[in-house]
Amino acid sequence: MHEELIRRQRLSKITCWVYRNLSPYVNEVLRELALPEVYLQSARSVVLESKRSLLGLRSQTRLDENLCDIYRFYVPPKYELQVMSTVATRADLFMAGRGSIYSEEVTLLRRAELEFNDSLLRELDRAQLPIQTGFAGICCIVQRGDGNLLARSILEMGFSVPVVTYGKGMGIRDKLGLLRITIPVDKEVINFVVNKQDAEEVLRLVSDKARLEHPGRGFIYMFPIRNAVLNTKIHRGAIEQVASIEQIVAAIDELSGNAVWRRRTAASRRMWGKKRFPLLTELANYTIIDVEGHTADLVRRAMDAGAGGATLSALRFEQYAHEAGGTEARSREMSDLIIDKRLVEHILASSLTHGLATEHSNASVELSSVEMASTYQTD
């Protein structure tokens, strides 16, 4: 009924995280490309660092945390690779240890389609740069404070550098009345990228580690990634060879064009092992982005329409399409709802009824696919 209010646009969503010192490089490129919608989020990256103890007797591995920025922006799918390689070149992401960039396929639902400056994008070189395929992204939402524990085990498994962000959870908590304050609302969201072949196994391992089969512990899901340049520098310390192990890995990745050779799990291994818990499949990520403070209502409506819960994160909005007026609000809020694919239209209808696409609204919904997920399930 509200279908005419909303436009669907298929886009590539590019996610790029870099250490904060490198942020200006990314910002500069995006400004040059005059991208219409860029969302920034503060995050921390976690890597392992070997430290010798005072007497130099034993070395210990501790976590080194650094501030970084996550940039999320949309480009037309046909320009995806050009934009990625331009950003990656400018921020020098091909050298391990500076940041990661990856792309996903999404459908953006908005009152008006995003407009891009085609002439600027068309001019970009499609350089022969080692952008790789064959990855999957994993996102894990846990209680605030549990993030580093998981980050450490992800690093020790040796996949890629995870980034952690802060968010707030909405779910059953919000139906409890004032009693809800006894349940911590603060969450940590851990994002990392693995080989597609390993994804399910890693998801199970992490889910196990975080004890997600217990109620209220958290949620984990896996989403497809099209192209990526990854930060594989999971360890910081003195280099004693002519090339660091990360450089060697990057070189082989570059030669083979993907990271299949690095897979950890043989297909056969999936047949045995301990009792395997069932995973949720056939899911979608329904992300509402709106001015801060405005998404909670829509999330509540979506929960009434069948969604389980959501994670809310604060973002900063930048727009480079035309010089923005000084007064436009920069604060945005992103609510991620992982829902059953079949519920998408139903929930969208509910969002539309409750003001998603009213006049003057800047809100948008981003739809992307989620291949599998795991959390506590009631019988």
Next chain:
Amino acid sequence: MLKSERVRIPRRQALAMILPYIGTRLKAQLSTVAFIVIYMVLFQILVLGVPLRDTLLVSAGVGAVIIGLAFFLEGLLLGIMPLGETSGLILPQRMPLAFILIFGLVLGVGATFAEPAIGFLRQAGASLDAWKAPLLFALLNRYAVMLVLAIGAGVGIAVLFGVLRFIYDLPMKPFLLVTVPLLIAMTLVAWRMPGMKAVIDLAWDSGAVTTGPVTVPLVLALGVGISRVTARSENRLSGFGVVALASAFPILTVLTLGMVLSHQAPQPMTKDAFLAPQNRAVVESLFSDPAHMNEYLAKLAAGGKGSAVASTAVQAAPAFLRDSALSAVQAILPLSLLLVLTIVVILRERLPRVDEIAFGIGLALVGLFLFNAGMQLGLANIGRQAGSSLPASFTAIPAHEGPQVITNFDPSIVQSAVTSTGRSVRFFYLDRGGSIIRIPYDPAGYDRYNSEYRYLPTRGPLFGFRGDPLGFVVVLLFALLLGVSATMAEPSLSALGITVEDLTVGTFPRALLVRAVAAGVGAGMTVGFAKILWDLPMIWLLVPVYVVLTILTLFSSEEFVAIAWDSAGVTTGPVTVPLVLATGAGISQQMGITEGFGILAMASAFPVLSVLLVGFRTSRRQARALQAME
């Protein structure tokens, strides 16, 4: 409010949710408060060798402080900070600049009147010797209203500037690099003006005192909210800095007020001149009304020192509970109401999570009441006890048991000793509980008629001889640890720490900030106590410290500058201020020093230093993190 279906929780399960919720919060406060209580009690018993008095009252007070802090902090996080943040998010989107600026001004002035610590300053002022610093005395008595107005104006202008800075996304450094040198310059000018020396201490302390437990979290949350909407620059840690300005501007306004009034106040004089009838008109100009002056003179005649600092002592129970409740209400309600009314009536916005915010404000009220009451009964009481015995470490002070009488005293046992200059000193030996002690003999204490000798037992110096540096070292060490442990329990510091940790996604953890600030306050308190012990002029301490701070600020990254300077205002809160004043007053009384101002100013300068240094380290590590790969 949107009504979704509600999930009903059975009572037993609800209890199972509530108990751990309360438990973890109490435990957190227990550990911070335990640190300072155990430290002070052990110091008093083990180092000074004085038993703790009013044990029951003190324990009850400490218990109330723990529960009060837990409630108050939770109230801040649930009610007051979301309220501030919501206003910060909505205001710039909905209102013209002029309105926001007026709002900031009103908020700042209102915050000053809500501030209980202002009362502490005035209390301290009442114990002054009027003839030594007439201008200071006049400011704290006759011109007390003007003083509070000056401080209020300072805070108001500070919040106004702070908001302006957020809206135009201006950097913090230029503000500081103008304000701080201006402060130093004004202080130097004031130093050369007659009668202004004492006012310098007051001005710097009022800067430290204005930013209290409710104002700081509220203003922080407001700032973070506004800059989330308006920030454009690369600096992603914006939202700080208002607290810093709110500590600096009142110094300017109070100094200005002092300079303006300096021509009307008489010059310092002797006590006799002060009491002389021909000077009565001059003296009268220091008081607001003759009745007040007569009261003060009567007390002076009775041998008291004005209205003693001991007015912080425990009052009668009902009055004292009423005062605690009143000051809690005064600190929380007007500011919260101002924000709620602005959001609901003027902006016509719905408050998100109304029930949570209302509950939070309620918690904060109950918490602050319990905290205030417990502070008086417990912590400040311990502070006073420790403070009054502390000078025993370097000098002889009257022992706590009071005057003693020896019956059947025979003066023939009195002996003579000779000093190095050949003067004869008389003393006798006393067997007290099996130990033989030497008592100096004063003929005035001997009552020939009853054969009784009255004497005042003394304690100390506990460490070496009188004036031995070791004794001073013990006092300074005490100050250092007092500063560190009191700071750990400060609720506004927790609020700042949580905000910083949140904005840095955990890379600048709350514990790191708290530790850095605590170390800074400890160092500052040590210097402040040194000022009192050796009666150092304030300016010798202030000018070098602030010059160093200015230079460090110049070289620091913008991100940490605002946080570091905010730490200055945050540290001197409801735990530290009464403790410092109680111990400081104890020492001042024993040593006959009239005023204990200046400690707070030092205690808020040094944390800036320590946080700036931590900021340097963090920036360097970030740079190194990238270099390590190249």
